[in-house]
């Protein structure tokens with residue numbers, strides 16, 4: 001067997017725990033170091049995952065012999081961390097959103113490309129098991145060519161309990177949730193040519209928007225992306241995404257509790273999807289946690305094979321253009337011509 005890939009995880013906060021568990025479960029990966037400016041967090045992760053703790057990423061990279069970094073800090077530090085990886089000639093996987101500004105994202109992509117280093121963004125929704133099943137349904141031809149989509153994430157789960165930084169974030173649900181839904185729209189239907197946004201702040205306690213609806217236009221389809229952190233329902237479905245795709249030969253629907261329905265001509269089938277189990281995963285996060293494993297497996301497959309990751313840095317520039325464009329549309333009140341910032 002080849003020797004394991006040596007990773008350093010930078011940022012050991014809330015979501016990084018999933019990254020760490022997923023790496024620890026992969027025999028082809030060795031978590032050799034972790035880094036957080038918060039000493040307690042760095043030490044706790046180091047102790048749990050048998051890694052060396054650092055408070056400074058620069059010192060970590062100067063000291064450790066690693067194959068790649070996994071960047072799980074919040075967006076303001078992403079550029080610095082990716083450039084550090086490029087400087088040290090190591091591959092990188094970085095959490096979404098890649099950056100708040102297109103210029104920062106382009107700089108990261110350029111820095112990694114200049115050294116010919118693998119660079120992937122940890123965009124996990126398309127790697128969720130139900131989303132891969134929907135893609136299989138589309139690829140099977142069962143629904144024909146999709147001409148309409150609705151991709152929806154609506155909940156009143158208290159997202160601020162685990163992620164208090166979202167309370168003060170000037171940009172909130174579009175950059176936190178809709179970004180994933182935009183990527184799903186691309187994954188299922190293709191690239192949009194324009195989009196139009198409406199959004200609100202319903203919760204007066206927060207700074208940014210917590211309800212958003214975006215209408216995307218593709219060459220031969222339309223797709224509605226809608227997200228809300230203020231929606232009551234008969235039971236908690238957080239963090240599930242609901243999908244409706246209508247095609248020329250049928251339709252596919254992913255409803256609450258991972259129930260998949262496929263209509264193909266006059267045939268109707270139902271499937272209660274079961275999320276693969278991981279001993280460290282917990283409800284209601286398990287669907288997301290399983291996708292973290294899939295993302296990280298994909299990254300390792302790409303490192304091994306030299307393939308470009310599905311959600312490469314380069315690909316993510318398109319997603320960022322859509323995401324930032326959604327805010328531009330909101331501010332201008334006009335449709336955003338997708339691709340303008342590329």
Ligand SMILES: NC(=O)c1ccc[n+]([C@@H]2O[C@H](COP(=O)([O-])OP(=O)(O)OC[C@H]3O[C@@H](n4cnc5c(N)ncnc54)[C@H](O)[C@@H]3O)[C@@H](O)[C@H]2O)c1
Pocket residue numbers: 010011012013014015016035036037038041055056057072073074075077095096097122124162163165176288
């Ligand atoms: N894909 C998903 O489903 C999902 C879910 C939650 C969060 N996220 C993303 O994960 C990222 C992290 O979010 P979080 O909620 O875990 O945040 P968090 O604040 O809990 O964790 C970030 C950690 O980074 C550390 N940090 C900050 N600056 C640092 C630096 N210069 N060097 C080393 N460590 C530093 C902080 O001390 C903190 O422990 C964000 O980009 C967020 O959007 C993705």
